[in-house]
Amino acid sequence: MVYLDNAATSHPKPECVYRAAERCMRYECGNPGRGAHPLSLAAANGIYSCREKICELFGASSGEDVAFFSSDTAALNAVIKCALRPGDNMLISEAEHNSVRRPALSLKRCGVDVRTYRAFCPEDETMSDIASKVDCRTKMICAVHQSNICPLTLPVKKIGEFCRRRGILFLVDIAQSAGHTEVDMRSLCADALCAPGHKGLFGLQGTGFAVLSENMKKALLSSPTLIEGGSGINSRDEAMPSVFPERLEAGTLNTPGIFALGAGIDYINNVGIDAIEAHERELFLLAREMLMNTRGIKLYMSEYKSGSILLFNKVKKDCEEVAAALADEGICVRAGLHCAPTAHDALGSSGAVRVSVGAFNTKRDIERFALALAKI
């Protein structure tokens, strides 16, 4: 089997990730923050250690800036829905995944003005479009760092600096860039980074997190919480605590998943994120060249020379048929709209095949993919 669906979830995981999850479940899986006995403290200790690793990887200030969720989607929902109120407006890009688009549109029905800015264009045009759409009510701008369907990277640093000058909160969805390229919260002027644990960071499914700035925490404190429940502290209070990250973490955390995520980050630090990025770029370029040289293939954004995701269609073939035929050959890719319909619209696609390489792919995988595609 050749796995080329790393944008959906990374596979396989580093061996240390499997070991960390198993070890946690066997020996350290008390309920974190729900007691002070050895197993509860062991769980809390491992979780705090993972918070610090995330903090260091993304340039946050302290472990308390990192809140865990069940997914990137849950993290994005919490930040978007708690920071905005009726009367505010927010900008989202046309490249957003439904994890941003749907909560934003849900707020639109509650009186939040949601505006979409262009992303599939030169950076200057993106910035001009943003500038033309903000006003005094703009509270937040969201940007996906790297598209989940193609090699598009948004000018997040420029958008962050723009937001900082205007006092606008800046939320960056790093679902496809975390673990693939360096992301530094401070240099991006970001107020929140949201990511899944199970993609480029090699953790388990069922984990996600938000890294929050002080400004974002203030905004979140001024609004009701999205989910309420046990927090392990101040149990008599009717509301969730005002301290972070506990305010956002109602219910028991995914302790084995978070331990595994910590091991995944250790792996990235050991290998080096630059090495991972270079390896993926090499495979990306090989796959790009192969697709460009194959007859009857329409490759989207073929001018891009870096990234880890390629999008294509085969002329006169339905994308789902192509993915199914590749699956029959043992090649795992994903077809369809990839939960990003507006991004597909912007590319003029009504569905396509996505190939996403990861740290564990090899040149041989790309060659096998090319051979299988040629048979279709």
Place this chain on the structure above:
Amino acid sequence: MLICFVGFSFVEYTERGEYPKYNYKGKCKMNGCKITMPSMTAAQRAHNLLKKWKIASNIVKISAERSPRGCAYALEISCSQVRAAKNLLDATGTPSGVVIA
């Protein structure tokens, strides 16, 4: 099948001798001074900071009597070091509460 699994699990559990890693045997004996903490996460942060400064601490729960709002955590620290610990936490901007005997 189930019996095999349980048996294997039990052997792993006892032979490795790794349970629990965060060993209660490693806890320092303290004489009861505490600094209240706003949360478990804050307690972990403070505990790690103090450790770097060679001040031993244990994360403990505060008695129900002293935590009228419900569950709460504290760092248990030797009374001879508790003032220094509190000063260090304040100086580094590490969230903490009050010192209790």
